[in-house]
Amino acid sequence: PSGVIVDSSGNIYVADFSNHRIRKITPAGMVSTFAGTGIRGYADGTGTTAQFYYPAGLAVDSSGNVYVVDHGSHRIRKITPAGVVTTFAGTGTKGFANGDGTKAQFNNPTGVAVDSSGNFYVADSDNHRIRKIEYKVP
Template identity: 35%
Template sequence: MASYLYLLAVFLLFNTAATFTVSSKLILEDGYEVTTVIEGHKLKINPHAVLPRPGSSDLIVLDSSSSVFYSISFPLSNESVPERLSGDGVAGHSDGEAGGARFNKPKSFAVDAKGNIYVADKNNHAIRKIDASGKVTTIAGGNSNKTGHHDGPAQDATFSDDFEVVFVPERCVLLVSDHGSQLVRLINLKAEDCVMGSHSGEVAGVNCVICILLFVNSPDS
């Protein structure tokens, strides 16, 4: 019996090893360099995600563990000093002025061309917006603090507890990668949230066709 169990163990070991065998092919490209420019332990922040803010020299840093957003100006160095952008360091769901706003372990964020920040507020199952003045509002998921995958009017929508957001400037929309529900969701933003012309490709194309027709049919052509 002991020998049988031994053989069974060896069989399972080799089969498990074979299952997890990964082949790889490396093509190493030289010419790049890695430099540390933000040391979170010194600044007492935990950088979870970073993005540049369009139209400024600022970098937006999300400290998810503290539910706080920071702003750090370029050029970046170990001497850079972060400034609190939004969130008071206490987990919660509170809109309003930046200093008193509360988030709950945001997963990710996106920034549009006007500097508005869209927050995937993970534990609140909501999408929040920090506008250029610092005011915080809830734009989706505000009516239900629970998980789900309900579509419809944004405030009635529900999200899983694992989702991220991406801004698509050409369409003036947010895409929500809802990992927990295995879905990609779409939120149409308001016109004032986007730069004029950022999602008007079709209209511009029609205008160009009209211009060409007018030129061809003009008396001087």
């Protein structure tokens, strides 16, 4: 495991780095695969149809969405409480470029955090930077 968070309901989420999955542990101790096939790759989808490429850091927002640093795919992924996985930020090509959401580039990111205003902070490891993704009112 490489990352762990707890949501407001007491569920624990674990980034299972080498197994390419996000695991969920309920307050009652039930362990399940929340997202990821277990096969290294990249695919959006629901629950165990989605793929991750070395998931690392995790964050959770006030709506219960879980954000995953997908280290090997150079992306930040979002998982809704219903288990729908989408790409939140990153092109999938390693590099350094600012831009909205999926136009930004990261280089082996390792951590993510969200503040009370909904802004995100990404540890962009191989670019040696902390990057900020600003919340914009839709």
